[in-house]
Amino acid sequence: MISVIDYGMGNIKSVSKALEAVGAQIKITQNPEDIKKSKAIVLPGVGAFRDCMQNLTNLGLLSTLKEEILNGKPYLGICLGMQILFSESEEFGFCKGLDILKGKVIRFKLAKDYKIPHMGWNTVKLKKKSKILDQIPDDSYFYFVHSYYVVPEQDKVIAGVTNYGMDFTSMIIHENIFATQFHPEKSQKTGLKLLSNFIQLVK
Incomplete structure (x- = not known):
């Protein structure tokens, strides 16, 4: 069973449906015990970093989430689910993250030709080999x-890079941690393949 963490934000339904479509047995949960019993964790996210951290804290999920990841449980973080792995974010003022990976989350500062948010299809230049x-x-x-976007302190965790007026980290792979700035559940066949590969890693 894979825990899909429901912390009151994000696109839980679309991520859950995509995981089920590739054969995953999932449980949408706000229960720390479910997270402990699961074989893997998926944390999707759309919204603000501070709100995410606050909601996880209010639900009593923060310490369990961090502990399970640090103990080696496979983790897939999507968008905000990737950003909170890092030490801090500047979104709406300084906010601490899980600090599992060293680095920070900063806002795009781009030429006027580039709209913010970065929205739509873009390519990922792969920097690592992995079964996922x-x-x-x-x-x-x-x-x-x-x-x-995330700015890791260590280049070794960077698995993918995307260009949008500048190169930024769009995928992280480090030991049991897999995380994407993009949304695999919205990325058609290629995104479903990535989710399927994650399920195979967990089995």
Whole structure:
């Protein structure tokens, strides 16, 4: 069973449907015990970093989430679910993250030709080999919606880079952690393949 964490934000339904479509047994949950019992964790997200951290805290999920990830449980973070892995964010003022990965989350500062948020299809230049990327070609298109991006302190965690007026980190792979700035559940066949690969990693 895979825990899909419902913290009152994000596109829980579309992520859950996509995971079920590729054969996952999921449980949408706000219960720390479900997270502990599950074989893997998925945390989707759309919204503000501070609200996400506050909601996880209010639900009593924050310490369990961090503990399970640090203990090696497979984790897939999508969009905001990737950003909260890092030390801090500047969104709406300074806010601490889980600090599992060192780095920060900052807002795009781009030329006027580029609209913020970065929204729509864009390519991902792959920087790592991993089973989660099996049969996913380099420069595949994925769907993005975000105004902030992660800046890791260590390049070794960066698995994918995307260009939108500048290069930014769009995918992280580090040990049991898999995270994407893009939305695989909205990225058609390629996104479903990535989710399917994650399920195979968990089995």
